[in-house]
Amino acid sequence: MINVLFFGRLGDFAKQVPSTIEASTPAEIRELLAADFPELVRELNQPQVLVSVNKMIVGWDQPLFDGGEVAFLPPVTGG
Amino acid sequence: MTDRIRIQEQDFDLAEEYQLLRQTDSAVGAVVTFSGLVRDFEVNAEEAGSVMNSIDSLSLQHYPGMTESLLEKIVEEANQRWNLIATTVIHRVGDLAPKDQIVLVGVASQHRADAFEAAQFLMDYLKTKATFWKSVKRNGEHQWIESKASDQQAAARWDGSDDK
Numbered sequence: 001m002i003n004v005l006f007f008g009r010l011g012d013f014a015k016q017v018p019s020t021i022e023a024s025t026p027a028e029i030r031e032l033l034a035a036d037f038p039e040l041v042r043e044l045n046q047p048q049v050l051v052s053v054n055k056m057i058v059g060w061d062q063p064l065f066d067g068g069e070v071a072f073l074p075p076v077t078g079g
Numbered sequence: 080m081t082d083r084i085r086i087q088e089q090d091f092d093l094a095e096e097y098q099l100l101r102q103t104d105s106a107v108g109a110v111v112t113f114s115g116l117v118r119d120f121e122v123n124a125e126e127a128g129s130v131m132n133s134i135d136s137l138s139l140q141h142y143p144g145m146t147e148s149l150l151e152k153i154v155e156e157a158n159q160r161w162n163l164i165a166t167t168v169i170h171r172v173g174d175l176a177p178k179d180q181i182v183l184v185g186v187a188s189q190h191r192a193d194a195f196e197a198a199q200f201l202m203d204y205l206k207t208k209a210t211f212w213k214s215v216k217r218n219g220e221h222q223w224i225e226s227k228a229s230d231q232q233a234a235a236r237w238d239g240s241d242d243k
């Protein structure tokens with residue numbers, strides 16, 4: 001299973017998403033969510049949204065391994 | 080070089096942080112500190128005429144573990160680009176009120192140009208790359224802050240030949 005995190009505004013759309021999902025890439029997680037969470041997936045499809053695996057920014061097709069952590073990151077606003 | 084990176088809920092003491100930077104080494108000839116505060120308004124440039132919206136409070140979320148490693152990397156990069164003696168980055172998270180301190184960047188160097196430039200570089204990075212997200216409360220409603228094009232433009236000035 002993969003641990004899945006949603007930050008910033010994405011979290012507002014992901015309150016009902018399970019915290020672990022079985023998937024082989026971040027892109028597959030997005031596909032799996034499409035039916036039940038269309039608003040969230042519309043947000044995930046924004047080009048500025050980045051994805052990280054085990055706290056490193058990666059591409060959407062990065063292979064996932066059991067116990068890994070995927071996070072979806074909207075544009076940051078620190079400072 | 081002496082680098083201190085902290086992400087914390089509690090406030091920080093600018094005078095104390097300045098003293099730490101100042102006392103690092105007798106070669107320190109310049110200390111630049113920047114502190115960012117919570118304003119009581121947010122400018123929404125997307126709305127016609129840049130509407131100013133007043134806010135009641137601000138909340139900062141971050142990605143624990145990732146933020147720290149990103150900040151370590153960027154402070155390392157600042158050390159490669161400039162001749163620095165000590166660097167302090169403190170970023171607060173959690174709930175903050177107008178006038179609260181949010182962020183401190185402090186840089187000590189032999190000469191002022193290094194400290195000024197490195198402080199700008201670190202702030203531009205914090206604004207555009209580090210994994211922090213701000214939301215505001217306004218009349219009891221919570222709203223995420225949009226990232227600003229002006230911050231992206233400010234950060235783009237560092238994307239020179241010696242950037243990765």
